[in-house]
Amino acid sequence: xxxxxxxxxxxxxxxxxxxxxxxxxxxxxxxxxxxxxxxxxxxxxxxxxxxxxxxxxxxxxxxxxxxxxxxxxxxxxxxxxxxxxxxxxxxxxxxxxxxxxxxxxxxxxx
DNA sequence: TAATTGACTTCGC
DNA sequence: GGCGAAGCCAATT
Numbered sequence: 829x830x831x832x833x834x835x836x837x838x839x840x841x842x843x844x845x846x847x848x849x850x851x852x853x854x855x856x857x858x859x860x861x862x863x864x865x866x867x868x869x870x871x872x873x874x875x876x877x878x879x880x881x882x883x884x885x886x887x888x889x890x891x892x893x894x895x896x897x898x899x900x901x902x903x904x905x906x907x908x909x910x911x912x913x914x915x916x917x918x919x920x921x922x923x924x925x926x927x928x929x930x931x932x933x934x935x936x937x938x
Numbered sequence: 939t940a941a942t943t944g945a946c947t948t949c950g951c
Numbered sequence: 952g953g954c955g956a957a958g959c960c961a962a963t964t
Contacts, residue, residue: 871961872946874960879945881963906945
């Protein structure tokens with residue numbers, strides 16, 4: 829066994845990508861949620877960076893949005909992201925996802 | 939290695 | 952409802 833106390837960033841990144849991949853079509857998750865799934869509920873910012881650098885088609889980064897159902901960003905192409913979400917069957921209005929609590933994954937109540 | 943940046947979140951005014 | 956500041960984390964330079 830070896831260092832387990834350290835927080836392997838590589839692992840965290842892999843976890844984030846995996847979590848994003850686990851998002852079923854027609855659903856969306858927030859950066860904070862994905863970060864929480866990866867094991868760092870406060871790494872929402874890091875998740876954003878990871879998504880930006882994900883460079884993987886396996887990861888539907890467009891399904892990951894900001895908190896409150898906001899589109900967040902997409903390399904300056906949030907409009908394109910909105911279109912992708914709409915193609916997933918989601919309804920985006922005013923830069924926010926309609927029925928966000930219904931399409932959110934996982935559905936959790938606060 | 940250190941410092942800066944950035945697709946975030948939340949509270950306060 | 953809009954604006955600002957603080958906190959947290961990873962990637963990049």
